[in-house]
Amino acid sequence: KKANRQFHEKDSIIDVDGVKIGGSNFMMCAGPCSVENEEDTVELAKLLKEAGANTLRGGAFKPRTSPYSFQGLGIEGLRILNIAKEETGLPIVSELMGTEHIDIFVDMVDCIQVGARNMQNYDLLKALGQTNKPILLKRGMSATYEEWLMSAEYIMAGGNNNVIFCERGIRTFETATRNTLDIQAVPVIQKESHLPIVVDPSHAAGVRYLIPSMAKAAVMSGANGMQIEVHQNPEKAWSDGQQCLTPAEFKELMITINMLLEIE
Numbered sequence: 455k456k457a458n459r460q461f462h463e464k465d466s467i468i469d470v471d472g473v474k475i476g477g478s479n480f481m482m483c484a485g486p487c488s489v490e491n492e493e494d495t496v497e498l499a500k501l502l503k504e505a506g507a508n509t510l511r512g513g514a515f516k517p518r519t520s521p522y523s524f525q526g527l528g529i530e531g532l533r534i535l536n537i538a539k540e541e542t543g544l545p546i547v548s549e550l551m552g553t554e555h556i557d558i559f560v561d562m563v564d565c566i567q568v569g570a571r572n573m574q575n576y577d578l579l580k581a582l583g584q585t586n587k588p589i590l591l592k593r594g595m596s597a598t599y600e601e602w603l604m605s606a607e608y609i610m611a612g613g614n615n616n617v618i619f620c621e622r623g624i625r626t627f628e629t630a631t632r633n634t635l636d637i638q639a640v641p642v643i644q645k646e647s648h649l650p651i652v653v654d655p656s657h658a659a660g661v662r663y664l665i666p667s668m669a670k671a672a673v674m675s676g677a678n679g680m681q682i683e684v685h686q687n688p689e690k691a692w693s694d695g696q697q698c699l700t701p702a703e704f705k706e707l708m709i710t711i712n713m714l715l716e717i718e
């Protein structure tokens with residue numbers, strides 16, 4: 455199998471429009487859950503870059519639990535992300551929900567995110583295998599490691615080896631947090647696979663106060679990066695405000711993370 459360590463013993467390094475991820479190259483991906491407007495997105499991207507982020511996330515097509523919740527700005531959101539990229543140089547990570555927009559994403563996005571809800575959408579994974587874009591493959595909310603690895607296999611079978619795993623918490627019996635961060639995923643996936651794995655403490659915790667401690671745990675686990683949601687005014691965010699850090703909180707966290715990365 456192509457994702458397996460046996461296929462490729464050395465850590466794979468994935469190139470996200472010039473930003474290397476994997477091995478000792480850390481992915482620091484941050485941004486809003488949803489792109490809301492140009493002004494705020496560009497301002498936030500600048501603050502994130504200054505604080506040390508090396509990639510910008512932002513949802514344009516949103517997989518919301520309710521069809522009555524904000525569904526994302528769509529292609530307009532991708533256009534705004536590209537303006538933020540022009541201003542900061544930060545490569546863009548954004549979620550693709552269906553094959554109908556694949557050509558637009560190949561054109562406008564540097565790393566295509568497959569969300570937890572689509573981890574086993576095999577037609578989507580096969581189509582992404584036909585591109586050469588980096589893919590951020592989030593873990594399904596009740597997916598085993600084996601199922602997750604097989605989803606990467608679907609992408610790689612088509613010839614696209616640029617896969618990055620993202621642990622974003624799994625569903626457990628606990629209801630006090632949104633999900634349960636499975637930190638063990640990091641060493642397990644790194645043992646089984648040569649591909650990088652990053653951690654998303656935001657969707658795992660679902661509450662702001664847990665993000666710094668889970669982010670620190672992610673670094674010390676040896677993760678190849680992380681993805682964190684940030685918003686200038688979390689109370690007013692159009693999605694996932696309760697788990698967003700403010701830019702100031704993110705900046706402070708980055709200082710700690712950079713210190714830990716030096717130790718680790």
Ligand code: PEP
Pocket residue numbers: 487513517568569570571592622657
């Ligand atoms: C997101 O990144 O905003 C998101 C919806 O993530 P997940 O697929 O992990 O729930």
Ligand code: MN
Pocket residue numbers: 487488657683693694
């Ligand atoms: Mn979100």
